[in-house]
Amino acid sequence: MAETRARLPFSLPEVDYERYSNRQLVAVPLAVLGLALAVITAFYMLSGSPVGLGIAFTGGTELQVLTSDSPAEIRSTFPAEISSIQPISSQADTYIVTFQSTNTGALEQQARGAGYVIESVQGRSASFGAGSQTQALTGIGVAFLGMSLLVFLLFRSFVPSVAVVASAFSDIVIPVALMNLFGIKLSLGTVAALLMLIGYSVDSDLLLNNHVLRRRGGFYESTYKAMRTGVTMTLTSITAMSVMTLTAFLLGIPLLPSIGVVLVFGLIADLMNTYMLNVTLLRYYKFEAIGR
Amino acid sequence: MNLRDNWRLVLLTLLLVLSSVALFVPLGSTATAETGLVDTSTTLDFGLELSGGTRIRAPVVGMHVENVEGLPTESADRRTLQTGLASTLNVSLPDVRIDPASGVVEVYAEADDGDVTAAAFAGALREDGYQVTAGDVQQGVTDETLEQMERTLDDKINRGGLAGGDASIARPAGGSEPFMLVEVPNANRAEVLDLIGSRGQVQLVAQFPTQTNGSTVYQEIPLFDQSGIQSVRSAEQGRGESPPYVPIQLQPDATRTFTEVMNQNGFTGEGVQSCRYGRNPDDSGYCLYTVRDDEVVFAASMSRGLAGIIRNGEFQGDFQITASNYSEAQRLQLDLQAGALPSNLDIGDGTSLFLEPSLAQEFKLFSLLTGIVAVLAVSVTVFLRYREPGVAAPMVLTAAAEVFVLLGFAAAIGLALDLSHIAGFIAVIGTGVDDLIIIADEILQEGEVRTGRVFESRFRKAFWVIGAAAVTTIIALSPLAVLSLGDLQGFAIVTIVGVVIGVLVTRPAYGNILRNIVLE
Numbered sequence: 099m100a101e102t103r104a105r106l107p108f109s110l111p112e113v114d115y116e117r118y119s120n121r122q123l124v125a126v127p128l129a130v131l132g133l134a135l136a137v138i139t140a141f142y143m144l145s146g147s148p149v150g151l152g153i154a155f156t157g158g159t160e161l162q163v164l165t166s167d168s169p170a171e172i173r174s175t176f177p178a179e180i181s182s183i184q185p186i187s188s189q190a191d192t193y194i195v196t197f198q199s200t201n202t203g204a205l206e207q208q209a210r211g212a213g214y215v216i217e218s219v220q221g222r223s224a225s226f227g228a229g230s231q232t233q234a235l236t237g238i239g240v241a242f243l244g245m246s247l248l249v250f251l252l253f254r255s256f257v258p259s260v261a262v263v264a265s266a267f268s269d270i271v272i273p274v275a276l277m278n279l280f281g282i283k284l285s286l287g288t289v290a291a292l293l294m295l296i297g298y299s300v301d302s303d304l305l306l307n308n309h310v311l312r313r314r315g316g317f318y319e320s321t322y323k324a325m326r327t328g329v330t331m332t333l334t335s336i337t338a339m340s341v342m343t344l345t346a347f348l349l350g351i352p353l354l355p356s357i358g359v360v361l362v363f364g365l366i367a368d369l370m371n372t373y374m375l376n377v378t379l380l381r382y383y384k385f386e387a388i389g390r
Numbered sequence: 391m392n393l394r395d396n397w398r399l400v401l402l403t404l405l406l407v408l409s410s411v412a413l414f415v416p417l418g419s420t421a422t423a424e425t426g427l428v429d430t431s432t433t434l435d436f437g438l439e440l441s442g443g444t445r446i447r448a449p450v451v452g453m454h455v456e457n458v459e460g461l462p463t464e465s466a467d468r469r470t471l472q473t474g475l476a477s478t479l480n481v482s483l484p485d486v487r488i489d490p491a492s493g494v495v496e497v498y499a500e501a502d503d504g505d506v507t508a509a510a511f512a513g514a515l516r517e518d519g520y521q522v523t524a525g526d527v528q529q530g531v532t533d534e535t536l537e538q539m540e541r542t543l544d545d546k547i548n549r550g551g552l553a554g555g556d557a558s559i560a561r562p563a564g565g566s567e568p569f570m571l572v573e574v575p576n577a578n579r580a581e582v583l584d585l586i587g588s589r590g591q592v593q594l595v596a597q598f599p600t601q602t603n604g605s606t607v608y609q610e611i612p613l614f615d616q617s618g619i620q621s622v623r624s625a626e627q628g629r630g631e632s633p634p635y636v637p638i639q640l641q642p643d644a645t646r647t648f649t650e651v652m653n654q655n656g657f658t659g660e661g662v663q664s665c666r667y668g669r670n671p672d673d674s675g676y677c678l679y680t681v682r683d684d685e686v687v688f689a690a691s692m693s694r695g696l697a698g699i700i701r702n703g704e705f706q707g708d709f710q711i712t713a714s715n716y717s718e719a720q721r722l723q724l725d726l727q728a729g730a731l732p733s734n735l736d737i738g739d740g741t742s743l744f745l746e747p748s749l750a751q752e753f754k755l756f757s758l759l760t761g762i763v764a765v766l767a768v769s770v771t772v773f774l775r776y777r778e779p780g781v782a783a784p785m786v787l788t789a790a791a792e793v794f795v796l797l798g799f800a801a802a803i804g805l806a807l808d809l810s811h812i813a814g815f816i817a818v819i820g821t822g823v824d825d826l827i828i829i830a831d832e833i834l835q836e837g838e839v840r841t842g843r844v845f846e847s848r849f850r851k852a853f854w855v856i857g858a859a860a861v862t863t864i865i866a867l868s869p870l871a872v873l874s875l876g877d878l879q880g881f882a883i884v885t886i887v888g889v890v891i892g893v894l895v896t897r898p899a900y901g902n903i904l905r906n907i908v909l910e
Contacts, residue, residue, distance in 0.1 A: 286878050
């Protein structure tokens, strides 16, 4: 008995791929990818970099201070230009103040002079930041290339491998575009998250390809089986990461929220890419490319 | 229970026991155990982000040329070359290092720090007849200098009362300039910079008037620096009106030079007790300057007693380096004992981080809380999906066991946990649960598992996907493990190790648990 419909977990509505043509299915993820690329291009034209860079990459100073001053008063305390003042929700009167200035010592003195309690100081020189930028880009590039090679080695056929690599590409591009829209800057944490996405997002694609290509059974039956497992996986990860992001943000822990939010973006994109883009390319491969 | 069928569970149990030992049994007292950095309930080490303190990364000021042929091996010739280069480049003598054995010439200055460009450095060497072009000049100092920086910084930090601090050399992948990494728990940025921000070169310089063509000209002669000192004792308060001082013992060479200079230039005659630097710095008479990093810290007179001893040729090298107050004397003692840094740290070209220890303590508690909340979220989702405690509960327990083993691993190798590692733990839980769901779905699919053979075949099928996904994650994160993006290295290493332990031990063990459930 072949299943012709997906019985999805968590009482999600049923999906019936047979009702849609390849063109229809692929249109959505491609449109979203196009939109994401457009956002990134626009951002690049406006700012000269594909994504907003945090002080880890541009250099600058970040102070976490305890003070009864209002954000406006904090602004007037420092002669240097302030890029952002972010209150910490778990602690009253605590702010993270970010500067482009790399003169960390002077800013620290000004804060002390105004009677602020300095809870943390982070300074990074511009040249150090530029070095990190090259390294991060190289890292992402090498990771993506390595992943692509591995996928081609695993499946040894063109279309299924391209399906995985294309989904993974989109899984990274969409979060980057969303970072631009939400004003999240590229930090060391978000770079880690983007790299993690390469590993994470490929899970469900590998599962799908494995079921369809390496198992007995019809295309739809295999797809729906893979979906039951894959959707559970991705939704569990999304839940875990959302909860982690929210908790870490509320508690004012650095690094973790930025990692979590990018992973959530990417995992949501992955749901769409795996089950609309990858699946369709596989169907094309199974029914049309091989038959020819 | 058959041990052979349950070997995966046995392996997991073994790892859990080993981890408990690593986590809770203190194996002797390590260096860090004395500094109070270690949480007493476990043997885990915590890094700066979870214990508070200051971290500074900075390159070392300098540039060097390797493989210069024909450098003088005679010490007198080498001295001439060194003096010549120093004066051409307008830097002080200790800023030039020549090592004929390895063909290295090094200068501790840069374009924006000492105003020496690569072209100027190469030009100065060419003037002295060495074939060197600006392209041969490498930015940054040599490994020898880096190692000396590391030793001296360590010494300064630990003698300076900033216990538990540590300096190390970090070499970024891809051949960019290495930098020094200094971590000091429980000290703020200003304290640390005060200690290591300057080189701490201490010199004793004699200045005295000479008569040339009827007019008075002052002459300066450096007497000795750190290298001329044999031993240093604790700084002492001055008695009565005499200033605080650091008692030292000079090397025989320095003792001879000192005696000669003093006797030949009048310090032991008309120069006794005649330094008037305080009243008239332009016409100060016979003075012995204590100079720290090219700044005069104190100007002393030759005492009557010492002058007599030197005159009689009985000076054995016992000397007192004077300072204007006691804390300065203590600082001099530290600089004398630790020695001078060969070059400056280029703080302006690095990064610095300070975290209030109380805030770091909070991060520690809060990140534990975040981890627990994330695990709870996973449990709820998994229960909702399987509605079967027998499947879901072991899943959550297995994920927790994975983190426990990973913590044990961290304790065993003495990894200092930071926020990036915590992020790694959470990533491991994430990939772990994904894998456990794949195993569960594969084994619990329709068609009962009647025999161990069916189980093994399904398990192998699940393992293909898990293995492939694990290799992808490892490939994706390995650049981070090698690149020196600082904080992210820990994240990558923890995630990679976690995935390896997970795929090889804990996740198969979960399959084993399911096997026992379905086969019964």
